[in-house]
Amino acid sequence: MESLKQKAKELLEAGEIKAVLGYARGTSDTRRPHVAMSALEVDKLVADQACTTNLANLLMKHEIKHLGKLAVVASRPSTLRSLLQLTAEHQVADGAILALVPAEGGVKQLGTAQAFEEHLALVPQKKTEKDQALLDRLKAMPRAERFAFWQKEFSRCMKCYACRNSCPMCYCERCTMDCNRPQWVPVPSHAVGNQEYHLVRAMHLAGRCVECGECGRACPVGIPVHLLTFFAEDSVRAQFGQGGGASATIDNALSTFRPDDKETFIR
Amino acid sequence: MSRIGVFTCHCGENIAGTVDCPKVAELTRQIPGVVHSVDYKYMCSDPGQTLIKEAIKEHKLDGVVVAACSPRMHEPTFRKAAAEAGVNPYLCEMANLREHCSWVHEKNEATTQKAADLVRIMVEKVKHDTPLTPIKVPVTKTALVVGGGIAGIQTALDIANAGHQVVLVEKSPSIGGHMSQLSETFPTLDCSQCILTPRMVEAAQHPNIKLMTYSEVEKVDGFIGNFKVTVRKKAKKVDEKACTGCGLCVTKCPNKKIPDEFNEGLAFRPAIYVPFPQAVPNKPTIDTANCTYFKNGKCGVCSKVCPTGAIRYDQEDELITMDIGAIVMATGFKLMQTDKFPEYGYGKYKDVIDGMQFERLASASGPTAGVIKRPSDGKEPETVVFIACSGSRDRAKGVPYCSKICCMYTAKHTMLYKHKVHHGQAYVFYMDIRSAGKDYDEFVRRAIEEDEAKYIRGRVSRIYEEDGKLIVKGADTLMNGEPVEIKADMVVLATAVQSQDRSEDLAQTLHISYDKYGFFAEAHPKLRPVETNTAGIFLAGACQAPRDIPETVAQGSAAGAKVAALFSQDELTREPIVAVVNRQAPPLFSTCTGCFLCQTACPYQAIEQEEIKDRSGRVIKTVAKVNPGLCQGCGTCVAFCRTKAIDLAGFSNEQLFAELMTL
Numbered sequence: 001m002e003s004l005k006q007k008a009k010e011l012l013e014a015g016e017i018k019a020v021l022g023y024a025r026g027t028s029d030t031r032r033p034h035v036a037m038s039a040l041e042v043d044k045l046v047a048d049q050a051c052t053t054n055l056a057n058l059l060m061k062h063e064i065k066h067l068g069k070l071a072v073v074a075s076r077p078s079t080l081r082s083l084l085q086l087t088a089e090h091q092v093a094d095g096a097i098l099a100l101v102p103a104e105g106g107v108k109q110l111g112t113a114q115a116f117e118e119h120l121a122l123v124p125q126k127k128t129e130k131d132q133a134l135l136d137r138l139k140a141m142p143r144a145e146r147f148a149f150w151q152k153e154f155s156r157c158m159k160c161y162a163c164r165n166s167c168p169m170c171y172c173e174r175c176t177m178d179c180n181r182p183q184w185v186p187v188p189s190h191a192v193g194n195q196e197y198h199l200v201r202a203m204h205l206a207g208r209c210v211e212c213g214e215c216g217r218a219c220p221v222g223i224p225v226h227l228l229t230f231f232a233e234d235s236v237r238a239q240f241g242q243g244g245g246a247s248a249t250i251d252n253a254l255s256t257f258r259p260d261d262k263e264t265f266i267r
Numbered sequence: 268m269s270r271i272g273v274f275t276c277h278c279g280e281n282i283a284g285t286v287d288c289p290k291v292a293e294l295t296r297q298i299p300g301v302v303h304s305v306d307y308k309y310m311c312s313d314p315g316q317t318l319i320k321e322a323i324k325e326h327k328l329d330g331v332v333v334a335a336c337s338p339r340m341h342e343p344t345f346r347k348a349a350a351e352a353g354v355n356p357y358l359c360e361m362a363n364l365r366e367h368c369s370w371v372h373e374k375n376e377a378t379t380q381k382a383a384d385l386v387r388i389m390v391e392k393v394k395h396d397t398p399l400t401p402i403k404v405p406v407t408k409t410a411l412v413v414g415g416g417i418a419g420i421q422t423a424l425d426i427a428n429a430g431h432q433v434v435l436v437e438k439s440p441s442i443g444g445h446m447s448q449l450s451e452t453f454p455t456l457d458c459s460q461c462i463l464t465p466r467m468v469e470a471a472q473h474p475n476i477k478l479m480t481y482s483e484v485e486k487v488d489g490f491i492g493n494f495k496v497t498v499r500k501k502a503k504k505v506d507e508k509a510c511t512g513c514g515l516c517v518t519k520c521p522n523k524k525i526p527d528e529f530n531e532g533l534a535f536r537p538a539i540y541v542p543f544p545q546a547v548p549n550k551p552t553i554d555t556a557n558c559t560y561f562k563n564g565k566c567g568v569c570s571k572v573c574p575t576g577a578i579r580y581d582q583e584d585e586l587i588t589m590d591i592g593a594i595v596m597a598t599g600f601k602l603m604q605t606d607k608f609p610e611y612g613y614g615k616y617k618d619v620i621d622g623m624q625f626e627r628l629a630s631a632s633g634p635t636a637g638v639i640k641r642p643s644d645g646k647e648p649e650t651v652v653f654i655a656c657s658g659s660r661d662r663a664k665g666v667p668y669c670s671k672i673c674c675m676y677t678a679k680h681t682m683l684y685k686h687k688v689h690h691g692q693a694y695v696f697y698m699d700i701r702s703a704g705k706d707y708d709e710f711v712r713r714a715i716e717e718d719e720a721k722y723i724r725g726r727v728s729r730i731y732e733e734d735g736k737l738i739v740k741g742a743d744t745l746m747n748g749e750p751v752e753i754k755a756d757m758v759v760l761a762t763a764v765q766s767q768d769r770s771e772d773l774a775q776t777l778h779i780s781y782d783k784y785g786f787f788a789e790a791h792p793k794l795r796p797v798e799t800n801t802a803g804i805f806l807a808g809a810c811q812a813p814r815d816i817p818e819t820v821a822q823g824s825a826a827g828a829k830v831a832a833l834f835s836q837d838e839l840t841r842e843p844i845v846a847v848v849n850r851q852a853p854p855l856f857s858t859c860t861g862c863f864l865c866q867t868a869c870p871y872q873a874i875e876q877e878e879i880k881d882r883s884g885r886v887i888k889t890v891a892k893v894n895p896g897l898c899q900g901c902g903t904c905v906a907f908c909r910t911k912a913i914d915l916a917g918f919s920n921e922q923l924f925a926e927l928m929t930l
Contacts, residue, residue, distance in 0.1 A: 089862040089863070089864065090861055090862060090863050090889070091860070091861070091862065171860060172858075172860045172909060172910045173855060173858065173860060173910070174855070174858045174910055175910070176909060176910060176911055179910075179911055181921060182920055182921050182924030182925070183924075184920075184924065204909045251867045252864050252867060255864040255865070255867055255868040255907050256867040256868065257867065257868055257869065257870045257903070259775035259778065259870075260771075260775060
């Protein structure tokens with residue numbers, strides 16, 4: 001932790017960055033995002049096991065974007081994966097954001113997409129055991145049963161959009177859900193509207209999801225919404241051999257037209 | 268409130284047979300916004316159109332729905348009528364009561380109700396329609412012809428004679444193609460080169476034709492009338508301007524043991540070569556893969572002997588980009604590799620050759636000066652077996668289609684052989700004789716009756732060598748499958764016609780479709796045989812399917828006529844049905860977030876990046892922009908855009924929503 005603070009101070013003093021986006025102590029044992037722009041604020045930074053939020057989500061916020069060059073504390077691989085995917089989607093220029101990765105006996109400073117990729121090769125992202133178990137269970141279910149499972153889960157949804165707001169890939173300035181001319185997806189949280197919302201969200205993230213699981217953690221009623229996108233991501237990986245957050249240079253699997261696509265799935 | 272007119276057509280009995288048209292008119296009259304609704308027997312007829320035009324004026328209509336057939340059939344007709352009466356043509360829509368309703372349903376109440384619903388949908392669409400103006404694009408009056416065989420030469424000459432510029436691109440060092448390799452042509456037995464070479468020279472000397480030999484199309488961007496084509500001019504390592512074509516380098520080149528492609532490997536050529544004596548342009552090319560200088564840096568004889576100093580070892584490939592208005596593909600065919608037939612012993616026995624090699628043996632310009640000699644020992648073959656359908660119509664090992672030309676050229680081969688070797692005997696193994704064409708069947712009969720070729724209906728199972736003879740074992744299916752064994756001196760395989768190597772890559776470069784055999788696909792097999800599905804790109808000759816010379820020339824001229832028709836106008840009108848990325852007031856500027864996933868989704872490269880800048884020139888936002896000249900209105904980007912920042916003019920999100928919600 002000390003080396004992280006020291007590194008942050010050095011970078012700020014040298015003027016290489018304008019701010020560090022990291023974690024600070026929140027109420028009770030929680031950790032909350034923290035923007036440090038001075039040595040004094042850097043001292044509040046925390047780096048431990050409780051720092052689970054994917055900070056990449058905040059990087060896309062207007063207020064943070066305008067601070068200038070940033071360093072972000074990437075204590076989890078998903079933050080780096082988010083940065084890679086955001087670079088692939090032209091939201092972050094390669095090299096515009098530094099990543100500070102707390103590591104054994106110090107802190108690692110990564111500056112480019114290539115460095116992120118190399119680091120990620122060393123620390124692969126793993127799903128939690130609980131998530132993996134539920135995902136396997138879902139995959140084993142017959143279609144009708146799976147549909148019923150989600151219908152039941154969605155019935156609790158109150159459309160607070162916390163899952164959307166916590167997602168690093170949901171950076172659109174105007175979300176389709178807020179589009180009311182025309183209003184394709186109904187606003188109220190009734191059965192049809194909820195289902196439409198979650199299906200649209202899953203489709204919009206298929207092939208782009210970095211699997212940080214932030215959406216599931218954000219849900220106030222405990223719907224495992226992250227498994228919808230995990231499921232979609234697994235399907236894309238199985239079909240196309242690539243998924244979200246793996247590289248800053250690969251074209252998106254679902255949206256890329258290739259004249260040599262064999263289209264064998266059309267029969 | 269809109270003032271929409273609904274015009275329901277009976278289409279004779281086509282619609283009125285199952286749909287109660289007066290009832291549809293009555294029901295649709297009650298839709299809010301509809302002020303006039305009538306039915307008529309034939310809306311597309313002259314009185315029908317007059318009825319629409321007069322109603323527009325009388326009722327001051329600001330939108331029209333014609334409930335009739337498919338918009339593919341008559342949309343232009345009715346839009347024109349609406350425009351003549353002063354309504355923007357894109358405020359006229361068609362409800363498809365024929366294909367979508369009357370033809371597919373029984374006559375009953377529900378069918379009429381569905382017809383009324385289809386009209387209701389289109390009324391909603393018209394309410395949300397915006398007036399559109401067609402996009403005008405200029406036409407570059409230069410054509411690109413890819414391939415310098417007889418198809419390409421004919422096309423180029425026809426376009427050039429119509430007064431337009433043509434660039435003729437050929438990948439090998441000379442134009443002429445397969446036809447220049449042939450000895451005589453069926454069904455007249457006139458000398459192939461004698462009729463071809465004047466055309467080659469004409470093409471080379473035509474003031475409107477720019478010849479680019481030893482060149483290949485690298486990249487094609489743009490659209491009809493406005494293609495941007497990049498051609499790779501491969502380095503010949505010879506300065507074409509300085510070279511006089513004296514041929515001294517060719518005679519002095521010490522490396523003379525390279526199999527000659529023009530003679531199908533039956534002779535040799537040097538490393539610096541002119542493919543054949545009548546080549547156009549008649550200037551040499553260095554084959555760098557076989558040249559001693561390029562292999563180990565020594566030699567340089569050609570450079571030393573050249574009287575004009577035209578040899579350029581340091582010459583590099585050149586990339587030339589051109590503005591082109593129309594493209595004609597005339598890339599021709601290749602013959603199937605004979606190594607697919609080990610049972611025929613090709614490659615193992617020197618005297619088993621393919622049809623093109625026989626052409627070279629029979630040609631006066633060939634390696635034997637037209638004397639039939641077998642490749643192994645140069646002896647005159649006294650018995651020759653011709654095997655038709657070597658690979659054609661063979662689902663198991665070859666291609667399932669008929670190569671079309673083999674029956675005719677095999678008959679020709681037997682005649683050429685008999686005319687040169689009077690005591691010789693030709694045998695032909697065949698499956699069926701396909702000789703449809705002017706004077707074609709008479710030609711085959713002549714081969715059998717006058718030149719005494721023995722035709723055996725059956726397949727050959729095996730060929731092997733014994734005592735210097737090739738033993739051909741087969742069956743005669745007209746004699747109850749009785750085994751046949753012929754002791755032959757030479758065997759000629761009429762191998763299948765296939766698409767050129769890399770034709771699929773080329774098709775992808777040009778964004779044209781191709782079939783599973785790699786032949787380029789025409790837009791319609793009967794009614795648009797020389798056009799491709801990509802506007803402005805046409806087809807000529809055997810790159811589309813196996814063809815003989817008369818057909819190829821006819822198609823070349825047809826493609827030329829299509830290009831000339833295209834070039835007869837100065838401007839092209841394009842449908843304004845294109846995608847548009849929205850623009851909004853600051854600070855949003857556009858709901859586009861600039862993820863540019865639409866850019867990879869667009870099959871036409873129509874999406875560009877646009878920087879929105881403030882007054883001081885600082886970039887505020889980078890968003891997508893659609894080039895209306897390139898956009899084909901397919902809507903792929905619209906479907907993919909997560910923020911719905913893209914809309915298709917004439918098919919907007921709001922329109923589709925309104926159409927659905929009215930049901």
